[in-house]
Amino acid sequence: xxxxxxxxxxxxxxxxxxxxxxxxxxxxxxxxxxxxxxxxxxxxxxxxxxxxxxxxxxxxxxxxxxxxxxxxxxxxxxxxxxxxxxxxxxxxxxxxxxxxxxxxxxxxxxxxxxxxxxxxxxxxxxxxxxxx
Amino acid sequence: xxxxxxxxxxxxxxxxxxxxxxxxxxxxxxxxxxxxxxxxxxxxxxxxxxxxxxxxxxxxxxxxxxxxxxxxxxxxxxxxxxxxxxxxxxxxxxxxxxxxxxxxxxxxxxxxxxxxxxxxxxxxxxxxxxxxxxxxxxxxxxxxxxxxxxxxxxxxxxxxxxxxxxxxxxxxxxxxxxxxxxxxxxxxxxxxxxxxxxxxxxxxxxxxxxxxxxxxxxxxxxxxxxxxxxxxxxxxxxxxxxxxxxxxxxxxxxxxxxxxxxxxxxxxxxxxxxxxxxxxxxxxxxxxxxxxxxxxxxxxxxxxxxxxxxxxxxxxxxxxxxxxxxxxxxxxxxxxxxxxxxxxxxxxxxxxxxxxxxxxxxxxxxxxxxxxxxxxxxxxxxxxxxxxxxxxxxxxxxxxxxxxxxxxxxxxxxxxxxxxxxxxxxxxxxxxxxxxxxxxxxxxxxxxxxxxxxxxxxxxxxxxxxxxxxxxxxxxxxxxxxxxxxx
Numbered sequence: 001x002x003x004x005x006x007x008x009x010x011x012x013x014x015x016x017x018x019x020x021x022x023x024x025x026x027x028x029x030x031x032x033x034x035x036x037x038x039x040x041x042x043x044x045x046x047x048x049x050x051x052x053x054x055x056x057x058x059x060x061x062x063x064x065x066x067x068x069x070x071x072x073x074x075x076x077x078x079x080x081x082x083x084x085x086x087x088x089x090x091x092x093x094x095x096x097x098x099x100x101x102x103x104x105x106x107x108x109x110x111x112x113x114x115x116x117x118x119x120x121x122x123x124x125x126x127x128x129x130x131x132x
Numbered sequence: 133x134x135x136x137x138x139x140x141x142x143x144x145x146x147x148x149x150x151x152x153x154x155x156x157x158x159x160x161x162x163x164x165x166x167x168x169x170x171x172x173x174x175x176x177x178x179x180x181x182x183x184x185x186x187x188x189x190x191x192x193x194x195x196x197x198x199x200x201x202x203x204x205x206x207x208x209x210x211x212x213x214x215x216x217x218x219x220x221x222x223x224x225x226x227x228x229x230x231x232x233x234x235x236x237x238x239x240x241x242x243x244x245x246x247x248x249x250x251x252x253x254x255x256x257x258x259x260x261x262x263x264x265x266x267x268x269x270x271x272x273x274x275x276x277x278x279x280x281x282x283x284x285x286x287x288x289x290x291x292x293x294x295x296x297x298x299x300x301x302x303x304x305x306x307x308x309x310x311x312x313x314x315x316x317x318x319x320x321x322x323x324x325x326x327x328x329x330x331x332x333x334x335x336x337x338x339x340x341x342x343x344x345x346x347x348x349x350x351x352x353x354x355x356x357x358x359x360x361x362x363x364x365x366x367x368x369x370x371x372x373x374x375x376x377x378x379x380x381x382x383x384x385x386x387x388x389x390x391x392x393x394x395x396x397x398x399x400x401x402x403x404x405x406x407x408x409x410x411x412x413x414x415x416x417x418x419x420x421x422x423x424x425x426x427x428x429x430x431x432x433x434x435x436x437x438x439x440x441x442x443x444x445x446x447x448x449x450x451x452x453x454x455x456x457x458x459x460x461x462x463x464x465x466x467x468x469x470x471x472x473x474x475x476x477x478x479x480x481x482x483x484x485x486x487x488x489x490x491x492x493x494x495x496x497x498x499x500x501x502x503x504x505x506x507x508x509x510x511x512x513x514x515x516x517x518x519x520x521x522x523x524x525x526x527x528x529x530x531x532x533x534x535x536x537x538x539x540x541x542x543x544x545x546x547x548x549x550x551x552x553x554x555x556x557x558x559x560x561x562x563x564x565x566x567x568x569x570x571x572x573x574x575x576x577x578x579x580x581x582x583x584x585x586x587x588x589x590x591x592x593x594x595x596x597x598x599x600x601x602x603x604x605x606x607x608x609x610x611x612x613x614x615x616x617x618x619x
Contacts, residue, residue: 008589014363045219081344090339095200095351103207107400114393114396
């Protein structure tokens with residue numbers, strides 16, 4: 001819940017920054033970290049059982065959203081690509097880094113983590129498999 | 133050839149609809165497919181109804197115009213496909229079977245023991261549904277006109293009539309199984325055109341070199357509109373996806389919970405394939421235009437149609453046109469179903485009445501909504517443009533707090549839910565109206581949906597905290613058991 005609230009306030013801060021015309025790099029940084037925190041906060045809320053986060057899913061949340069935050073920050077501080085610069089898989093390197101960390105990492109990690117944790121943490125043996 | 137494939141596509145949809153209509157005997161069949169949908173149809177139908185014609189026409193056009201910035205609309209899919217199941221799947225399914233629920237407002241009403249919250253969320257959904265169906269009816273009219281030269285007006289009526297035929301007869305049951313066929317057409321068409329697009333552009337490195345020589349920012353990490361716009365898109369489409377009722381209510385339809393295990397994997401694969409065209413055509417057409425191998429586009433939305441006409445074999449282009457129609461029809465069917473459910477079930481309940489003859493009444497409302505949307509769609513460029521932009525933002529700002537957060541936080545209160553839904557509804561309609569009528573300009577980097585979503589979330593959390601002492605009393609025992617995994 002703290003991550004969710006802090007994240008929302010970060011996004012509000014970024015929007016206010018745009019509205020008052022701030023050009024500081026801290027503005028998109030607040031938006032990036034705020035968005036990541038909101039997503040992590042919602043994911044974390046959903047995996048709490050009896051007051052404690054389920055371990056496998058909690059680990060996936062830390063990896064994916066931690067990686068996403070690092071990816072956003074890393075690319076925000078990198079210099080913008082220039083024409084004729086080095087390419088990776090046919091795209092500018094910073095673009096590939098962002099796509100990998102924000103798109104591909106969760107794409108590969110979250111569905112597999114969910115499936116692997118399903119029988120122990122999402123629908124553990126103590127719960128009915130089918131509803132009456 | 134295009135006409136032939138178009139007719140074959142419509143004939144297959146009709147055959148599936150007839151099969152499904154014969155199996156639609158109860159309101160449960162009509163609104164939640166009899167709660168008997170298996171994993172594969174569930175995942176493919178969710179993908180098909182998530183992607184509208186925007187994935188094939190508007191999306192590639194946006195990539196053409198603003199480059200990587202537009203990719204941030206689909207980039208959240210890596211997170212949202214799993215997050216939806218994670219946050220909503222189990223709880224919606226359990227609530228649905230425990231209480232016999234079949235709409236999203238039903239879940240909100242049960243969560244907060246509040247007919248008012250159910251009614252208010254139903255009003256928000258209805259407003260969004262009419263807008264979505266009208267814009268998609270217009271898009272379908274454009275596709276049918278392109279395929280059969282019917283004229284736009286006739287195309288709208290024909291497209292609406294075809295979609296209505298299976299939506300009114302077989303409800304969501306017919307929708308789910310036509311979605312499976314339509315989803316497969318979309319995935320095949322998108323993948324094949326992606327390969328053709330990269331080949332036509334000379335490969336991704338050549339495409340990149342051409343584009344960056346003209347504008348290095350376009351394929352930079354944030355695209356032409358910069359980091360704030362890209363991140364705003366990411367926030368709106370990642371968090372907002374949790375409030376899309378046509379996806380959320382599908383969790384009621386799953387046959388049993390263990391099938392949810394592989395849903396995110398399957399949904400992710402289907403989504404990736406169906407969205408390849410979104411990126412591939414956008415960047416390839418940009419490079420081809422810059423090299424002079426294609427004339428400049430009159431409108432970015434011409435990217436896909438012009439590419440199909442110039443570079444894609446006629447059979448494949450016909451399949452893609454069918455894919456576009458499939459994307460639109462599957463979305464329209466889902467929205468007709470939830471719109472009819474709101475009018476048949478949620479609003480009467482919110483007004484203290486017991487819904488009666490829901491199958492028959494549901495079919496009648498389906499016809500009324502489709503008719504109204506088709507009439508609105510005839511006003512192309514005027515009112516339909518406004519109602520069309522309302523949908524996603526309305527769903528996100530009114531449903532994410534009360535539904536996605538509320539089903540995972542026992543501290544949420546009825547007052548918080550009502551305040552956030554009212555805030556989302558009034559703020560979205562008000563701000564979108566001001567922007568649409570050019571009375572307000574939103575600076576680059578901010579989206580209206582971003583503002584309304586953040587505001588309604590903060591209102592929900594703030595009011596729930598202020599009234600938190602009432603939270604425990606507002607939870608029925610069976611709902612609390614679902615929320616706390618004590619079932």
